[in-house]
Amino acid sequence: MQLVWFRQDLRRHDHSALWQATQSGPTVAFIALSPEQWTRHDDAPIKIHRYLAQLELLRQQLAELNIPLIIQHIPDWSDIATELLTLCTQLNVHTVHAHIEHGVNELQRDHQVQQLLEQQQISVELYHDRTLFPVGSIRNQSGHPYQVFGAFKKNCYEKLTISVPSCYPAIEAQTALAPHQLWQNEFDLRPFYPAGLLAAQIELWPIGEDHAQQCLDEFIEQHLRRYADDRDYPALNGTSRIGLYLNLGILSIRQCLQALFREQGGYFQIDHRGQQTWLDELLWREFYQHILFDYPQVSQRQPFQTKTLKIKWRHAPQDLAAWQQGQTGIPIVDAGMRQLRATGWMHNRVRMICAMFLSKNLLIDWRLGEQWFMQHLVDGDLAANNGGWQWCASTGTDAVPYFRIFNPINQSQKFDPNGDYLRxxxxxxxxxxxxxxxQPFAKNPQQELNYPQPIVDLKQSRLAAIETFRAL
Structure with a gap:
């Protein structure tokens, strides 16, 4: 018997572990629900809700392939190894198939599983699926990981010129397995759904592989050519908005790349600026996944640049709360933070503006902002979220120079010139x-508006941030 262990990869198409398992013999599937771990990892309620809804769909789709899905509630990841061993023994499983995950906790969990199962002659096969290229495979001439995106991207371009990763073939239904008590009684997922979410917020994020593929296709066909021009304007529908589907594994990164080069027959060929710009964004995602693996401290709330541990961040709970609630008196920041709370999503340009405002103008520890984003983002991804925050805070790889600080007013005027997003x-x-x-109060500070005055002077706070970083 083969067992596929699903995690953040809730799909049946182009799934490395599922395909490999089904080619090797009769297959069952397994997933462990660990709400306590979701809390530790600051997963947003809207993200958890969509994960569980997708899991319901996956269970139905696997049943069509005669692959039963066994769901167990295992509160702590430290118990997964023994529970999985018990399951494999009950089912006479020879091999467990799963995808490599790159965070420290995930790697430790999988090492424990691999160690225990292989002591009992049960093989554990782990596949690179979350990235285009296996983590650890993109190296500079000295054999070390890249720390600069430009050089990393160039290496990826060279590899893509040789071969664009292709998708796995469709999986055929297997012969139905004999009934077993482990999958006869269907596991009830309802108690695990987060409470308090508004239906309107949930409806913003339909799930399912078909819907995810449709979103990808519509973006490629309707928006890709203008992506380079439109992507920074938050009032426009100029981005792909497939982060949720990539993060939960409803779409694979290979499917994205195949769609990107569909008109080129699946071969690496850049025909226009929009195509190249979106490819670069996919490679930024790739870069941060590799960083997460090669530099585990970044998933342990540590800065990539260790010298920045010396920064004396301000303890300013009132300013932090104003930022979280969208009450800073800086319209573009407040609009972004309110969009996040209302929808579980924020435009990428606005994410950068909000992050830099917190870490530079307010000089509040970037880790508090990183955590807040993860607690609210439907597409919250540890690698991308951490990488983006450390870029803005000038503590990470490819960090923006500390003296280059976005002026949120200028950013707002440039990328939302008519104020449509703000309104x-x-x-x-x-x-x-x-x-x-x-700048509602720029010409008339005494104007009466149901809106707060700015909580910080942008020019003075910029100088303070520069002095703080320069002192390092």
Whole structure:
């Protein structure tokens, strides 16, 4: 018997472990629900809800292939190894198939499983599936991991020129297995759904492989050519918005790349700027996944650049709360933070603006912002979220130079010139004109608005941040 261990890879198409298992013999599937671990990892309630909904779908889709899915509640990951051994013994499993995950806790968990099962002559096969290239395979001439994205990207381009990773063939239904008590009684997922979510928020994020593929296809066909021009404007529908589907593994990164080069017959060929810009964004995701594996401290709340441990961050709980609630008096920041709370998502350009405002203008520890994002993002991904925050805070790889600090007002005027995005999320400013809405109190500080005055002076706080970093 073969066993596929599902984790953040809830799909049946182009699934390395599932395909390999089904080619080797009769297959069953397994998943461990660990709500306590979700809390430790700051997973957002909306993300957990969508994960469970996708799991319901996956169970049905696997049943169509005559592959039973065994779901167990295992609160702590430290118990998974023994529980999995018991399951494998009951089912006479010869091989466990799973995908490599790159965080420290995940690697430790899988090492424990591998060690225990292989002592009992049960093989554990782990496959590289979350990235285009196996972690550990992209190295510089000295054999070391890349720390700069540009050089990493160049290496990836060279590999893609040789071969674009292809998708696995469709899986055929296997002969139905004999009934077994382990899958006769269907596991009830309802108690695990987070409470308190609004239906309107849930409806923003449909799940399912078909829907995810449709979103990808629509982006490629309708928006890709203008992606380089539109992606930074939060009022436009200019981005792919497939982060949720990549993060939960509803889509594979190979499917994205095949869609990107579909018109080129699956061969690496850049025909326009939008295509290259989106490829570069996929490779930024790739880069941060590799960083997460090669530098485990970044998944342990440590900065990539150790010298930045000396930074004296401000303890300013009131300013932090104002940032979290979208009440800073800086419209573009407040609009982004309110969008996040209302929808579970924030436009990428606005994510950078909000992150840099917290870590530079407010000089509040970036880790508090990273945690807040993870607790609210439907597409919260440890590697990408950490990489983005450390870039903005000038503590990570390819970090923005500490003296380059976004002016949120300038960013707002440039990327939301008419104030359309601001009006959507800040209704109290909806009547202001396109010039005033970016700085409501600039010309008339005494103006009466149902909106807060800025909690910080942007020029003075910029100088303070520069001095703090320069002292390192």
């Amino acid at each position: 959507q999320w800040l209704p109290e400013l909806a009547d202001l004109d396109a010039k005033q809405i970016h």
